[in-house]
Amino acid sequence: MNYLKEFTKGLWEKNPILVLSLGLCPTLAVTTSVTNALWMCLASTFVLVCSNVLVSIIKKYIPSHIRIPVFITIIASFVTVVELTLKAFQPNVYNSLGIFIPLIVVNCMILGRAEEFASKNNILVSIFDGLGMGIGFGLTLTILAFFRETLGANKLFGLTFIPGMRPVMAMILAPGAFITLGLMLWAMNSFKSRKKKGG
Amino acid sequence: MEIKVLFTILISTIFINNYVLAQMLGLCPFLGVSKKLDSALGMGLAVIFVMTLASFITFIVYKYILFPYEITYLRTIVFILVIASLVQLVEMIIEKTSPTLYQALGIFLPLITTNCAVLGVTVLNIDSGFISTEFGLLKSIVQGVGAGIGFTIALLLMAGIRERLETADIPKNLKGLPITFVTAGLLALSFLGFSGMKF
Numbered sequence: 001m002n003y004l005k006e007f008t009k010g011l012w013e014k015n016p017i018l019v020l021s022l023g024l025c026p027t028l029a030v031t032t033s034v035t036n037a038l039w040m041c042l043a044s045t046f047v048l049v050c051s052n053v054l055v056s057i058i059k060k061y062i063p064s065h066i067r068i069p070v071f072i073t074i075i076a077s078f079v080t081v082v083e084l085t086l087k088a089f090q091p092n093v094y095n096s097l098g099i100f101i102p103l104i105v106v107n108c109m110i111l112g113r114a115e116e117f118a119s120k121n122n123i124l125v126s127i128f129d130g131l132g133m134g135i136g137f138g139l140t141l142t143i144l145a146f147f148r149e150t151l152g153a154n155k156l157f158g159l160t161f162i163p164g165m166r167p168v169m170a171m172i173l174a175p176g177a178f179i180t181l182g183l184m185l186w187a188m189n190s191f192k193s194r195k196k197k198g199g
Numbered sequence: 200m201e202i203k204v205l206f207t208i209l210i211s212t213i214f215i216n217n218y219v220l221a222q223m224l225g226l227c228p229f230l231g232v233s234k235k236l237d238s239a240l241g242m243g244l245a246v247i248f249v250m251t252l253a254s255f256i257t258f259i260v261y262k263y264i265l266f267p268y269e270i271t272y273l274r275t276i277v278f279i280l281v282i283a284s285l286v287q288l289v290e291m292i293i294e295k296t297s298p299t300l301y302q303a304l305g306i307f308l309p310l311i312t313t314n315c316a317v318l319g320v321t322v323l324n325i326d327s328g329f330i331s332t333e334f335g336l337l338k339s340i341v342q343g344v345g346a347g348i349g350f351t352i353a354l355l356l357m358a359g360i361r362e363r364l365e366t367a368d369i370p371k372n373l374k375g376l377p378i379t380f381v382t383a384g385l386l387a388l389s390f391l392g393f394s395g396m397k398f
Contacts, residue, residue, distance in 0.1 A: 173387075
């Protein structure tokens with residue numbers, strides 16, 4: 001079957017951030033450090049996979065005109081699970097991600113997958129779709145966070161990156177996030193158009 | 200309480216902690232609806248309206264229902280449902296009472312449900328501890344209005360710049376989203392200048 005295809009499409013071909021430009025708020029806001037990015041990836045992937053599974057189980061029973069509120073309620077419940085779990089076991093992560101944990105609810109990537117994929121496909125495929133999208137989202141986040149943390153704070157996982165280098169403060173603040181993502185998109189566009197020309 | 204406190208909240212949410220350019224909330228509509236000035240204005244007005252109402256209602260719901268009955272962990276679910284139904288209600292009322300306003304704002308209203316700035320401002324109202332202070336309701340409403348105005352200013356600035364970018368000579372691969380992000384980065388850099396303001 002095409003499980004592998006459903007999994008890999010999230011990584012590159014339909015990458016939620018770089019291609020579909022969904023879920024931008026957490027992408028830019030939590031990528032001040034790689035650790036934050038990885039936790040955000042974990043939390044979002046968990047919510048995405050769980051909501052995909054639940055939506056695809058009950059898809060037949062949801063009346064189509066109230067499906068969006070139903071999806072949002074499902075997503076919000078899983079987000080609450082994540083919120084309470086992090087608060088209990090990882091208070092540091094809970095504090096540093098702050099408001100962006102409850103805001104996973106309005107990450108359009110998750111609602112988009114529920115609407116576009118899980119409500120039309122069976123459970124197993126939906127799991128693979130959720131995993132692929134979640135990991136694709138996380139990978140982009142990690143790359144962005146790597147550039148911002150190393151250039152902006154000269155740190156990686158809390159350790160000094162290059163001894164003696166002076167960090168550029170703006171990279172860790174909002175402008176750095178916008179500009180880095182803009183340049184990443186530029187690089188990806190160039191890569192794609194070169195590939196098209198070559199092939 | 201002095202009027203100064205309210206003024207400080209208003210100015211800091213509009214400029215210093217601008218929801219879009221400093222806190223990176225509500226980026227999806229910021230990028231999606233900033234192509235034309237008049238649609239940017241329509242979206243901005245709709246957001247101010249909904250944010251003000253949402254701040255008012257969620258504050259009351261939190262203070263008099265969730266908090267006394269110790270069910271504050273339901274905050275995320277309750278708030279998103281309040282916002283979704285509020286948006287629906289506002290849409291219906293505007294449609295019945297003022298067709299002109301509906302024509303101007305109508306298409307933007309459904310988009311607001313998934314605007315994370317709206318959920319963001321309601322959650323931040325609670326997190327800033329307004330609940331236990333005097334005139335908490337008034338403070339959270341002011342924060343809601345300020346957040347809406349800040350969002351509108353950012354959106355209008357961006358739309359003005361993007362209208363001009365249309366005719367500019369930009370490398371092919373940088374066109375579209377990448378250059379928009381870089382522009383947003385420069386805009387954010389200029390808003391960083393406000394961060395030194397103190398009252």
